[in-house]
Amino acid sequence: MIVSRGTVAFMFEGSQSEVLTEFLVSARSLSEYRAMFALSPRDLAGRDILDCPGGAASFTAEANRVGARAVAVDPIYATSPNVLAEQALVETERAVAWAHHHAERYRWDFYGTLDAQARVRRAAATRFAADVRVAPERYYFGALPSLPFADNSFDLALSSHLLFSYADRLDATFHVKALLELSRVARQVRAYPLLDYLGNPLDELVDRVRKELSTNGITTSLVRVDYEFHHGAHTMLVADRSN
Template identity: 60%
Template sequence: MTHPTDTDVLGEFLISARSSAEYRAIFALTDTDLRDRSILDCPGGAASFTAEASELGAHVTAVDPIYHRTPAELRTLARVESDRANTWARTHSDRYRWDWYGSPDEHHRLRRIAATRFGEDVTANPHRYIPAALPSLPFPDNTFDLVLSSHLLFSYADRLDAEFHLMALVELSRVSRAQTRLYPLLDHIGRPRHELIAGLRTELHDKGIRTEIREVDYEFHHGANTMLVLHAPGTD
């Protein structure tokens, strides 16, 4: 087992530029999940998912506090953060499985493409990108068919406490008509958060929110091959 070192201090939250293909793998998304569905991506970061899924007929809204910046600033940020994310992964390459991407170079190439696509879409369709942050979202109850959330909750458990996680999960479920899917269930160093997740699932159950852990066909961090699914109250 590795122990955290000074190089494990990530600093600022990473603004990741993930592609639609990554989202499909991370969240086990099918065409049916996307076509003509209202979807929330929170936090959206610099992902190209909103742009690409919208081309398939989905109605996607991305939420992130970074969206208060201008499109030009966001385009630059997406490129810079893609480089930082790839450098982080290369520095800690032993913690990752590279088979989905093929190599660190291909990982970097795909992320730069996604960053460019994000920059184009945030310029052309700024209405899709809402500046807001968990645990308080500016939407009525049951707004979205599907809510997706990756690489914030659990990933940054070193700085977001259990109370924040619970408030954020309840809020994500509030705006969902059916399902909320969260990935990964490890922190950014690769440590499982079993105790935190077990406690949260108990509290969510007490609030009428059914949960399950589901395997996905994606694993970048070693052991990160599951997602947490929240079922909105009143759904099967």
């Protein structure tokens, strides 16, 4: 299964916009990644890191500035850097609109206010747009569960807001294949959040995925993080290979 992510603005389905008909292409900052994935300076400096899917996040640009060797992969990177830069800004407005339309589902203390959150996301999209133009070699076209990298290419792979978030369209088999593929290319994988995009808990899916990974030699743990945007989204999945 190849997961593509749409770039059509404001496509919400239902009378109260309860269902996303497209995958949101999000623009998140390094500060958000640090919190979501409990990243310490040691996790970044001198480390080879994959952001998958990278979307319009500024993580790759910012992480390279603080000493990481970071790249991103996403199916949206099939298009030209100039088009990507333009789409990043459009998609950010779609994501901001979704979050603000459903403000009651979220905790805003990390950002302070809705407007502050919007400023963080717009700034991230702007940084991404600049970086993809000047350093397009950092942004690879690819889609889970098949990545264009050799085994053990990375120390760490980060996967934000795709796995588990879209459990309404990505089944358990996909999740297992995706995490096995991430574990093939990286020594450790961190995935966040473990709720779907409506904020529903996914304990049964998480348990099933962890059991399947265990049978394939992948050790997993659930780690509390100092970030909670969706109510209850305070845990990441950490996967480590046994060899």
